[in-house]
Amino acid sequence: MAEIVLDGVTKRYPDGTTAVSELDLKIADKEFIILVGPSGCGKSTTLNMIAGLEDISAGELTIGGARMNEKAPRDRDIAMVFQSYALYPHMTVAENIAFPLRLAKVGKAESKRKVQEAAHLLDIEQFLDRRPAHLSGGQRQRVAMGRAIVRDPKAFLMDEPLSNLDAKLRVQMRTMISRLQKHLGTTTVYVTHDQTEAMTLGDRIVLMRKGVVQQMGPPEELYEHPHNLFVAGFIGSPSMNFLNADVTSDGLQTVLGPIPVSDRMRRALEANNAPAQVIVGIRPEAFGDARLVRERRPEGHDLTFTGHVDVLESLGAEKFAYIDLGSSGAIESEHLAEAFQGNVTDQSRSQLIARLDPMSRARRGENIELDYDPDAIDLFEPETGVNLSERV
Ligand SMILES: Nc1ncnc2c1ncn2[C@@H]1O[C@H](COP(=O)(O)OP(=O)(O)OP(=O)(O)O)[C@@H](O)[C@H]1O
Numbered sequence: 001m002a003e004i005v006l007d008g009v010t011k012r013y014p015d016g017t018t019a020v021s022e023l024d025l026k027i028a029d030k031e032f033i034i035l036v037g038p039s040g041c042g043k044s045t046t047l048n049m050i051a052g053l054e055d056i057s058a059g060e061l062t063i064g065g066a067r068m069n070e071k072a073p074r075d076r077d078i079a080m081v082f083q084s085y086a087l088y089p090h091m092t093v094a095e096n097i098a099f100p101l102r103l104a105k106v107g108k109a110e111s112k113r114k115v116q117e118a119a120h121l122l123d124i125e126q127f128l129d130r131r132p133a134h135l136s137g138g139q140r141q142r143v144a145m146g147r148a149i150v151r152d153p154k155a156f157l158m159d160e161p162l163s164n165l166d167a168k169l170r171v172q173m174r175t176m177i178s179r180l181q182k183h184l185g186t187t188t189v190y191v192t193h194d195q196t197e198a199m200t201l202g203d204r205i206v207l208m209r210k211g212v213v214q215q216m217g218p219p220e221e222l223y224e225h226p227h228n229l230f231v232a233g234f235i236g237s238p239s240m241n242f243l244n245a246d247v248t249s250d251g252l253q254t255v256l257g258p259i260p261v262s263d264r265m266r267r268a269l270e271a272n273n274a275p276a277q278v279i280v281g282i283r284p285e286a287f288g289d290a291r292l293v294r295e296r297r298p299e300g301h302d303l304t305f306t307g308h309v310d311v312l313e314s315l316g317a318e319k320f321a322y323i324d325l326g327s328s329g330a331i332e333s334e335h336l337a338e339a340f341q342g343n344v345t346d347q348s349r350s351q352l353i354a355r356l357d358p359m360s361r362a363r364r365g366e367n368i369e370l371d372y373d374p375d376a377i378d379l380f381e382p383e384t385g386v387n388l389s390e391r392v
């Protein structure tokens, strides 16, 4: 049993930086939790406090019911895997994996059996006699995982373990880690700044911003019901589209044209004392090629608008149309600026991205009529970023 509980855990560095602020998090036994957020939001600090590599300034950490705040890292019975593999170059793969067992004075036969078992799980049996220098990055990372696995720890703590690998290998390793975690049933806390990794790996996501948790829950929940602009912008690739809207008695006035407001939405706006200007959020997949939609659903009466296709990306199973909205579409929001940090394709805020069926005849440089469902939109308060439509 290794439930990990953080109760009001706070980290203040000596220079006054508050890296993590009153974090409450209950990680169930066997659960796979992802800490995600932009650079500097406090992910590694949180992980390091769980590991005992950083002191906890306030609050309490328990693992398996026992208070850990004052316990040394080696007494916490957890294994860490980092971005850098930190393997011993002069040892073979087998010796590297066996290293923690040697420290724990585990017998030769037992140690050999455990190394074999881990190597089998990780599919690196054929490399056991090699030295790390003669392995690929992915293989090295698997050796590092092996070293964590043989200890049979209460929990795995992983800090961006895949970020040194190329994109394809990352996807393979992701699948492997996910399978391995389910197989071993070891409580795992995994840090990444990559929302795709977060969406695909864990049971639950904890999305942080400047040391404060913005939302935690299963991936679909953050995707479908983001609590605020930051969450909405951070989760999803390509990101949700955002537009300014004036709230009038006839509905929302946007650069796409007027959007009628449903009764539910109207109630939400009133209940929240919504300002006269809000931000509309629409996911790329909420749009469709109007021509195709009409063919398939003649009775459909969603909203349509016509836009100019600046860029078209055909990925086989889907097409992404980048629609130029001009400067009137641009949004200034610190919430979004932070959510999009480092995400180059989303930085141009006067663009709308529509995910279209591969059958769409959208062409670069031409206009296209797009269809969208007014009920698929979210409304946000521009200042606070709060999702108005979620709080009815
Ligand atoms: N020793 C330190 N002294 C003062 N501030 C620190 C120290 N270590 C980290 N910080 C600050 O604490 C905040 C959180 O850092 P942390 O390393 O936890 O971020 P992170 O979410 O892991 O980011 P990244 O994705 O870049 O790894 C940052 O603002 C960082 O500058």
Ligand SMILES: [Mg+2]
Pocket: 043, 044, 045
């Ligand atoms: Mg970090």
